[in-house]
Amino acid sequence: MNQNTNKNVLILGANSDVAKQCIKQYIEKDFSVIAASRNIQSLEEFVQQSNLQSKVTILSFDSVDFDSHQKFYDELPIKPHIVVYAAGFLVDNEKALRDFKGTQQMMLVNYMGAVSILNIIATDQNNKNLERIIGLSSLSGVRGRKSNFVYGSTKAAFTTYLAGLRQELASRNIKVNALVIGYIRTKINEGLQLNESLMMEPDYVAKFIVNARNSFTIVPNFKWKIIYLILKMLPESLVAKLP
Template sequence: MQTKTVLLLGANSDVAKAAILQYNALGYRVLAASRSTDALHDFVAAKVMQKEWVDVLYFDATDFNSHAAFYAALPEKPHVVVYAAGFLQHNEAALRDFAGALQMMQVHYAGAVSILNIVAMDTQNTRLERIVGLSSLSGVRGRRSNFIYGSTKAAFTQYLAGLRQYLFSRKVTVNVIVAGYIRSKMTAGLGLPESLMLEPAFIARAVVRPAHRFTIVPGFKWKLIYTALKWMPEQLVARLP
C-alpha cells in the first residue's frame, strides 16, 4: 500500500502537533512546515514514534514571494494539505495597531490564499485528494469583542468554500474545521469558559479524519452554538460580547 503524504502548514500550533502524531500513527509521511523549526524538531524528537516519516520544513505564511519556491522544493507532492497557521491579537489592540491586524489578515487569509492557490493550480499532482483549513466560530458572525480576528477567519472560510467548488471536477475534497475554544498556547490567559474548552487532540481528529461535508464543527456544544450564531437575529448578535 502506498504511503500517503500530508503537508501540514503552520505545524507548530497545538492542534497541528496533535495532528502530526495522529497522521504518523496512521502511517502517513508528514511534511511539517513552520517558521518554528527548532521547536518542531524538539517535538518530533520527544513525541513522534516513527520519526523517519516526519520532515520538518521552514515555511513563513507571510512571506508570499517564497511560497512558489517552497512548494516546488517539497521532497514529494502531498495527497493531503492542511492549513493550520494562526496568529491572534486582541481586538482592542488590533483596532489601535494596524500592524497586528495586518498580521492576522496575512496569516489567516492572504498567506493561505497564496500557498493554497499554488497547491490547487498544480494539476500535475494527481495524488492530491484533500485540502483542510482550520478556521473558527469567530468567523460565523461579527461580534464586537473579536470582529477583526473573526473577519480574517470568515474570509478564509469563504475562500475554502469557493476552492471546494473549483476543485470538484478533479475529485479533490476541501473541508473547513470551524473550531470553538481550543486549549492552546494561543488562548492561554484569556479566561475562556472551562466547560467549552476543547483539547487540541480532539480538534486534530476532525482534521485527520474529516467527513465529506464542507463545514465540520467539532463538539456537540459547539455545533449548537454554531447553529445558534448562524441563525440568530442581528439585534441579538449585537448584544453578544
C-alpha cells in the same frame, strides 16, 4: 487496525498545538508527514521527544513570505495527498482596533498567507496525488461580534475562500474542508478569559482533521455545533447584544 496508505500529508503552520497532534495521528494512520513552520527548532524538539524522526520531514515555511511560496512548493520532496493549513495568529480585539500592525498580521497569516500557498497547491494540475485540502477556521468568523470581529473577519474571509475552492476543485474530485473551531486549550489562547466548560483539547480537535470526510463545514464538539447553528440563525438585533 491501520492500513499502510503510502500517502503524504503536508501540514502548514505545523508548530501549533493542534498541528502537532495531527502529526501524531496521521502517523498512526501510516501517513508520511511534511511538517512546515517558521519555528524549525521547536518542531525538531517535538519530533525528537515524540520519537517520530523517521516519519516526519521538517521544512521551513513562512506564511507571510509570499514570494517564497512557489519555491517552497516546487521543492517539496513529494507532492501531498492531503494539505492542512493550520497557521494562525491572534491579537486581542481592543489591541487590534488601536494597533494596525496586529490587525495586519492576522490578515497576513490567517487569510493572505493561506490563499497564497493554497492557490499554488490547488492549481498544480500535475499533482495527481492531491485528494484533500483542510483549513482551520473559527466560530469567530460565523458572525461579526464586537468582542472579536477583527480576528473573526480574517477567519470569515478564509472560510469563504475555502468554500469557493471546494467548488473549483470538485471536478477533480478533490475535497475541501473548513474546520470551524471554538475554544481550544492552546498557547494562542493563553491568558484569555474563556468559558472552561467549552474548552477542547488539541488532540480532540485533531481527530476531526485527520478523519475529515465529505462535509465542507466540520464543527468539533456537540456544544459548539449548537452554538454554531444558533449564531447562523440569530437575527442581527440579537447578535448585537452578544459580547
